[in-house]
Amino acid sequence: MDLSAQVKALPDRPGVYLFKGADGEVLYVGKAASLKKRVASYFQSGRPKDAKTTRLMREARDLEVIETASEEEALLLEAHWIKARRTRYNISLRDDKTYPSLRVTAEETYPRLYVGRGPVDPGIRVIGPFTDATGLKRAMRAIRRVIPYRTCRILPKRACLDYYLGLCSAPCEGRISPEAYREQMSRVLRLVEGNKEQVIREMTERMRQCAAERRYEEAARLRDQIAGLGELTVRSRRLNLSAALADLTSLLRLKQPPRRIEGFDISNIHGRQAVGSQVAFLDGKPDKNGYKRFRIKQVAGIDDYGMMREVVRRRYDEPGAGPLPDLILIDGGRGHLNAALEVLRELKLELPAVGIAKQFEHLYLPGEAEPLSLPPISRALQLLQRVRDEAHRFAIGYHRLLRGKAALGSALDEIPGVGPRKKQDLIVRFGSVEGMRRATVEELAQVRGISEGLARRIHKELNQ
Known part of the structure; x- marks a missing residue:
């Protein structure tokens, strides 16, 4: 599809657009209140264009867009992508110190977050720059209403109005520990950098843990924050599955597109009611006829690697195991991936496999010393996240079922x-x-x- 045809199909919604060259290189990233109107403006005949824009349109061969829930979200995503890829035609944003950036007093016990310009003092962490100071401030106000943090230059002796408005946790009065405050700040910064799914998963697990321990007030606070984040962060509503599979083929250097992907996950609490899950995706879509769940039988205690070995072995070392996948996805880092690879070698199966770690969404590849980090809007990463999240959901559901039955039985017995x-x-x-x-x-x-x-x-x- 040529560029002009793609433009006609664009939604009239906020988002980020990416012009790409013939080799797939991202040339330019921009944000828009209306993707349809903004991108169409590049193709209007008679509209004057500067030399940079003329060169850009001469080189552009492809277009990708990511819808967001608001202009503010588009602004945050635009800055993340430019920093990750150092796009050629965004050079003025990368090099001009007059653009606003987010700054964090990282060396303070309770770090302060603020918007600034110009030179940076020692000990200050910088995120950005961003193209729109007003939009950036609006975005940070919205995030702060969900996850509070301090903005004052000097900690006062008593809580200010921000605390009573729910915008600050009052570290000045010791109402939050340094560890808990830094955990909140980490979530804020990861939201700004586009790691929404990671933050929400982490908070959801924490909420469940608090509820299980009957710390209902903290669980309710986390529940409200998770609900609030649903209105703030990037919503990738459309994923071109064919393009995602092609990107994945190139990224992992596969011999053919991974039409069938199988994802594995382990779920347990301190080794109890331990289960494993295996989900299947065919051409990028869930194939629920290929789902399997496993109750761990051969591993006792806390041994996630041993559990992963058991589940992978039981999936592939049985008569009539069903069709083999073109790619195996392991929910976990290098240790979990190596556990799965060990079993595949024992079974003499040469199947491509990759691990995805929750903490930073890093990809771990066999034989590679360092993990691979992709931007949040990478189509290949989004597809792998879908498979991983479905495997996690399926495992958690089975684990809850077993745990609920055990709790119910012990309570009534x-x-x-x-x-x-x-x-x-x-x-x-x-x-x-x-x-x-x-x-x-x-x-x-x-x-x-x-x-x-x-x-x-x-x-x-x-x-x-």
Whole structure:
């Protein structure tokens, strides 16, 4: 499809656009309140163009766009991409010190985040530059409403109005520890750099942990922050699967496009109710007929690598294992990838494999000393993230099922008068221990075989 045809199909939404050369090199990155109108302006006959834009349009052979939820998100994504690829036609932004940037007083116990220009003092971390100071400030105000941080030059002795407005955690009064504050600041900076999925996954796991430990206030705060981030961060609504598979083929130097990708993940809490999952994607889309789940049988205790070896072996070392994949994706870093590769060598299977680590979304390739880091809008990375996230979802779902059954059984086993039949009826009616805890005595007594006296006993035991 030629460029003019692509322009006609663009959405009238905010986003980032990338002009590419004949070899796929990204030449220029821009942001737009309306992708359709902004990109179309490059092709308007009679519109005057400067020398740089004329050269750019002469070299451009392809176009890629990424929709975002707002202009502010597009601004953050634009800056990240320019910094990652050092695009030739964005040279003025990269080299001009008059553009605004985000600055962090990284050496302070409670780092301050602010927008600045010009020379940078020692000990200051810089993110950017950005093309629009007003848009940048709007974006940071929106993020700050979700994840608070300090902006004051000197910590006051008492909490200021920002604390009561929910914009600061009041480190000045010690209402947050240095460790917790730095964790929040890390999330803010990763949001600015485009690592939305990583931040939300991390916060979701933390929320679940807090809920399991009955720290409900902290869990509720994290839940609200996660919901808020859904309105702030980049939304990649369309992924060209054919292009993503082609990018992946080139990136991993595969002999053919990976039509079938299988992703593996492990889920457990301190080795308990340990499970593994394997999902399959065909031509970039989930193939749920190829999903498998595994209850760990051969590994005891905390040994994720051993669990990964078991799951990969059970998937491929069995009669009628089904079609082999063109690519294996391992959720984890080098250790998890090496565990899978060890099994493949034992089974004499030459299958391409790659690991993706959650912390920085780094890709680990066999035989490569350093991990590969891709920008968040890389189509190849987005496809791998989809496979990884689906494997993670599938594993977590099975783990929760087993954990829920174990918790439900242990909670009811201690109550006299609740046998296997009554236990099953309670499970069907309320679904979980938490559902039973929330139920009234009257609701419990409505279950077949549960008298009012037994209902009172169950209610008392579960809520004491």
